[in-house]
Amino acid sequence: MEILGVPILNAVTYFPLIGFLIILLIPKKKETLIKIVANVTAFIGFLISLPLIINWYKPEVIKGMKDGMRYVIDVPWIRTIGARYQFGIDGISLLLVLLTTLLGFIAILSSWSAIKTRVKEYYIYMLLLQTGMLGVFMATDLFLFYVFWEVMLVPMYFLIGVWGGPRKLYAAIKFFLYTLAGSVLMLLAILALYFKYISIFGWDHRTFSLFKFLHAGLDPQFQFWAFLAFFVGFAIKVPMFPFHTWLPDAHVEAPTAGSVILAGVLLKMGTYGFVRFSLPLFPDAMIKFTPLLMTLCVIGIIYGALVAMMQTDMKKLVAYSSVSHLGMTMLGVFALTQIGLQGGVVQMINHGISTGALFLIVGIVYERRHTRLIKEYGGLSHSMPVYATIFLIMTLSSIGLPGLNGFIGEFMILQGTFARTDLRVYAILAASGVILGAAYMLWLYQRVMFGKLDKEENKKMKDLNLREVFTFVPLIIMAVWIGIYPSFWLKYLKNPVKRITDIYQKKLAENKINVGHKYKVDYKGMKKIINNKMSEE
């Protein structure tokens, strides 16, 4: 598949850079023109990602599949070290790529009136960020992956550090160093993999390709350490408890669009990293770590929810809710069952949609009132009915009301975790997060939207304008679509997920871990079953 002679994955990834170059040439003063160029670029960027899904089942695309990846680009890059320029996507990446292009566009659209200083630089960073993120979801060469992983860090750092709130520098540096600490360990692990592979197959076969590593047959001891190093890198990004404290600060200080991208896409890089690399590469270590990981997820779910409940800052509340939701997502991923993993990936998308929307929602009142403190609001339903409706829909989506997207993800995750008899207790504990989720979100909604409109400043607040409504429309459509007809999206996940769980099916059986074949509970009472006495009569 090509667009104007450019392989489609390249086109999707690098298209934002065209806008970036054009904006570079525009004089600083022409802010409107810059905004228009950025918005158009992001919109076209979204449009050209659509052929990915439209052509997904075309015969020539299926024929071009390699290692389960479609639209593959594979050319030598740095020959001396064996790094290749290797792009390719499967169903999991496909959904995340589409989420990225959509949210990227929405984030840029939402910044129209929010950003007033250094407009040119702002849009330049936004577009650069877009390319970095897309590259992460497409790279299948670990060296290339690492490059993109680090590339997107820089624009995000500036977005927080320049356009952020009062404590922006603290937050930006915290974000940067936290992530960097993780990625350094990840780099070490990548190098370890690289040299391990060379030690097995020789220098001539030096490579960073994921698919080569998959067949290297790594010994459990090596897997243990490599998994741990990758874990720190990804867990910080997710973020999983106890690596989460950069998130509230980064979210609170970041500009609205930054928060949207941060929550919607950047966090997904961590979860995606687990699914794409840790799970297939280190199955033995993964099985060994499962109880620990599950515990961390459950703590994250309940802890995040409880902390969210007591926040006084709207953005911080949503940020902590992310910790809770991502705990849920990771629970599904680490359950290593088909349903759990599918649910986990769906929940990544859901979280991008509903939390992204919630940050936009907070951003809208922030832009009008310049405060995020919950107690400054109240009774907004009176003056902003459209806003109230959209806020309500997204609240419901976030707390998992059936018929909207959140339910599908949560239900599949919990069912998928419950499917493993040894993990049932985690599923039961995790499900309690659903109660707390309703508590903090509804309480937030009540305090902001309900009650009397008693503050003078709030009375003057304008309802959403057309542009603002338009930023929410795609998100609402997606929330309903995934809620009512998730089968459409789930079918793209079926094969890639199966490829991963198939590895585990065997491993788990070898480790005598029950995936549901036999019920182990010894039940003596069954012997005393009384037979149907009525039939005797």
Place this chain on the structure above:
Amino acid sequence: MAEYLWLIPTLPFIGFLINGLGGLIYKKVSKKTLNRYFVSIVACGLVFISLLLSTVAFVQLANMPNEHKYIEQKCFNWVTAGDVTTTGYYDKVPSKTTQFKIEWNYFFDPLSAVMALVVCGVGFLIHVFAIGYMWDDTGFYRFFSYLNLFMFAMLTLVLGNNFIMMFLGWEGVGFCSYALIGYYFHKKSASDAGKKAFIVNRVGDYGFSVGVFLLFMTFGTFNFKELGEIIGKLPAETHFGILSAVGLLLFIGATGKSAQIPLYVWLPDAMEGPTPVSALIHAATMVTAGVYMITRASFLYTRSYLSLEIVGFFGVMTALYAAIMGFFQRDIKKVLAYSTISQLGYMFTALGVAAFSAGIMHLMTHAFFKALLFLGAGSIIVAMHHEQDMQNMGNLRKYMPITFWTMMAAYLAICGIPPFSGFFSKDEILWQAFARGHKLFYVIGLIAAIFTAFYMTRLMILTFFGKERIDPHKKEHLKESPAVMTIPLIILGILATIGGFLGLPAWLGENRFEKWLEPVFEHNYNNPVFKMGHYTHSFEMMMAGVSVLAALLGFFVAYYLYGKKGIVPDDEKNWGRLWKVIYNKFYMDELYDALFVNRAKDLGNAFSAFDQAVIDGGVNGTAATTRGTAKVSSWFDKYVVDGLVNLQAWIVQTSSGILRKIQTGVIHNYALAVLLGIVILSCLYIFR
């Protein structure tokens, strides 16, 4: 065959979209609210069509032979995902690998038929009543859109053919209840009550969903029919097993939705909502969802003696407990709310003794008379300009005859006076409990019946009889409600009066209601524990007499206390501490706050502090350590490393400073030095 089935829930949903979304856009564009006539016609009209379609389906069902009373309509596959391996049920049902699939399908069987007709029928009447009740409200369109959304969710709940569809409706009605309780959202008490309802229900739903997980992982399907066929072949569990676990977990869900002990606390607060909402959602339909669910899963419950026993026990205890709480309430709606909880308790008692059709029968008659009581209360409240305190009423029968007479019918029905509907259904429950050997349930139920008659008589006396205690300002406008409100009252009054004849007790004739529901219970296991004893018709008749006597006893006590003197006695003074405890609902809300709500908040604060102090402390500590190390090393750099470098420089500098002095640039100085050197060298040479 029945391709219209999906329309029954979907039509109200379309109404929701037209009134809700349309109303919002219209308001935005034209700055006006949607025309009230338009809203009413859309909302009521679509519900009426649903009612007609349900009737058509009912007729179609009635014409089918008993073995095939089942209509299904497949819509689409809601969720299709990967494979799951079930555990199987001990050695009775083998483990299997199956695709995880949730269907969006509707079905219609005798039980769904009863529920759909009750929901649509009573729902339609309440919609019509609400036109009158809400006419002056600015959020008219918003109210009706939520009401229609509720109808959609409730009908999905009763027509969905699997547990997840049921759950969709289950949570959907919960949300509508939240939105409608908090309808007057400017009032903090209203939005608090809505939130409480949702969260308490979520606690129940937690149990429900874990139960469904377990059920699916054991049998590999969510579908009622398939589950019925699989579980239908199993023997009953005598000890705690999977089915008991599922039964109890599902029952937790039922206690939430149907306001049973211990999760009943939200329902009294829910009376903050507009009265038609209380009638529709918190009396007639939504709160009965738990009863419907357990009846639907009767194939499962009959196989677990333990869970049935627990259902019955909680039911009968709730019936008694809630009736006691109804004693001294002053708010007319609060009395009715406790009465609803109590009556739901009766229904669960029926389920607990495996008398499912008696439970559903009571559900139906209760829907009639309780909806009527609430609407009557609503009629009074509107006439009294939103006065709900019964202390300020009295002698209203003079002003509102239609409301009075229809409420009288409902009053007689709930007290169980023959031939009103409640007599047949409640007596049937008590009788079944007795005949199936649950004498304790019977006795408690009978006491609760006395209490019911007591608080209901008190309510009637305080509102319709005795001295007028009405605020003179309000009295001027006091008149009977308009026809749009009284006609639904009259229709419900008729139903509350004659509805009981659908299910006559054995000593009077054939129980057609039970016969109609029979196909639903084909998979039920007749647990020997619940076998009916052999009693004669005359004995059964005598027991019915006992029930009537119980009602009369309650009536006379209430009449003695409240009716005779014509004035309202001061309950607080007469009953002292007892009054205080009962009036404050045994301090259950305070207890729950102390045990759960505040502890959760404390925990949240503690974790928040932990986050800042420990985790971020660690992070910032690392940063501080790094900075400290950097300071030390920069000091080291500055003074030690650089010190050494500078020392060298200093030495060079100093020494060169000294040496520099030698270099004067004057030739004879140098010549002198050379001479001096020669002298010294010569001396050395000579004196060696």
